[in-house]
Amino acid sequence: MAWPLLLEHGYLGASIDDGRVVSYLNEAPLAEALEGVALFDLTGACYRFISGAGAQSLIEALSASRRLAPGSCSFSAVLSGDGSLISVPILVRGGEHEYVLVDATPRHEVLDGWLSFVSAIEREGAPAFGDVSIEDAADLLVPLMIAGSRCRALILDYTGEVALPDAGSVATVPFDGVPCVLAHLPVPFTDAWIVFCPTSFAVSLFRSFLSFTYVNPEGHATLAALLELLPWGRSLATDDRIEAGPEELSAWGLVRGDGGFIGERGLGHP
Numbered sequence: 154m155a156w157p158l159l160l161e162h163g164y165l166g167a168s169i170d171d172g173r174v175v176s177y178l179n180e181a182p183l184a185e186a187l188e189g190v191a192l193f194d195l196t197g198a199c200y201r202f203i204s205g206a207g208a209q210s211l212i213e214a215l216s217a218s219r220r221l222a223p224g225s226c227s228f229s230a231v232l233s234g235d236g237s238l239i240s241v242p243i244l245v246r247g248g249e250h251e252y253v254l255v256d257a258t259p260r261h262e263v264l265d266g267w268l269s270f271v272s273a274i275e276r277e278g279a280p281a282f283g284d285v286s287i288e289d290a291a292d293l294l295v296p297l298m299i300a301g302s303r304c305r306a307l308i309l310d311y312t313g314e315v316a317l318p319d320a321g322s323v324a325t326v327p328f329d330g331v332p333c334v335l336a337h338l339p340v341p342f343t344d345a346w347i348v349f350c351p352t353s354f355a356v357s358l359f360r361s362f363l364s365f366t367y368v369n370p371e372g373h374a375t376l377a378a379l380l381e382l383l384p385w386g387r388s389l390a391t392d393d394r395i396e397a398g399p400e401e402l403s404a405w406g407l408v409r410g411d412g413g414f415i416g417e418r419g420l421g422h423p
Contacts, residue, residue, distance in 0.1 A: 226337070
């Protein structure tokens with residue numbers, strides 16, 4: 154996998170491990186960064202493009218959370234067969250048969266292995282999801298996450314009068330005339346977005362973001378601290394099996410009532 158921003162991170166004195174930026178020299182503390190904009194390159198997360206006629210069936214089996222309509226996004230619980238919690242990735246549904254999954258939590262490798270396992274399940278001797286393609290999305294679009302009180306002002310500097318998606322929604326929006334996919338994340342405590350930009354545009358956009366004095370580049374260590382502020386965030390900061398009952402998942406807004414997902418029996422659903 155080519156990493157379009159690798160040199161840019163090097164110029165900023167980044168500490169890099171396992172294909173992701175862990176931290177930068179002289180990072181702003183998280184609380185201070187969120188007063189402006191915290192900028193994260195999500196490269197190194199579990200980042201998958203899932204497409205094909207059976208993509209919806211696979212995702213709705215994998216995810217215990219609400220079913221996504223095209224043009225929407227959410228945090229989504231993924232359970233094992235016994236109902237234990239594997240992870241809570243971000244799911245983005247672009248088109249009728251196109252999803253993007255992003256997991257930057259400490260559980261991302263566990264989730265990636267589970268996704269591979271589930272996608273290979275057979276039914277009556279044939280692949281249950283044989284009409285689904287799962288690709289490393291890093292070769293398609295670069296995921297830049299921004300979070301903080303001045304995100305909207307930053308975005309509008311590039312998009313002008315274009316209407317921006319509401320929280321939980323996704324749209325294709327031109328940044329200085331270059332089409333990017335913009336996902337407005339439903340984060341309760343700050344404004345948060347992911348800009349999925351073409352690889353050829355990533356360096357220009359990253360440098361341009363950093364030209365604003367209120368934009369602070371942050372590594373995945375700070376990102377982990379941000380994600381821990383989500384209601385389920387601290388539960389994911391472990392390599393151990395995670396028990397999360399139906400009441401807890403419901404309180405977090407992470408389980409749907411109509412079932413049809415892996416792990417529902419383990420939760421005690423009929």
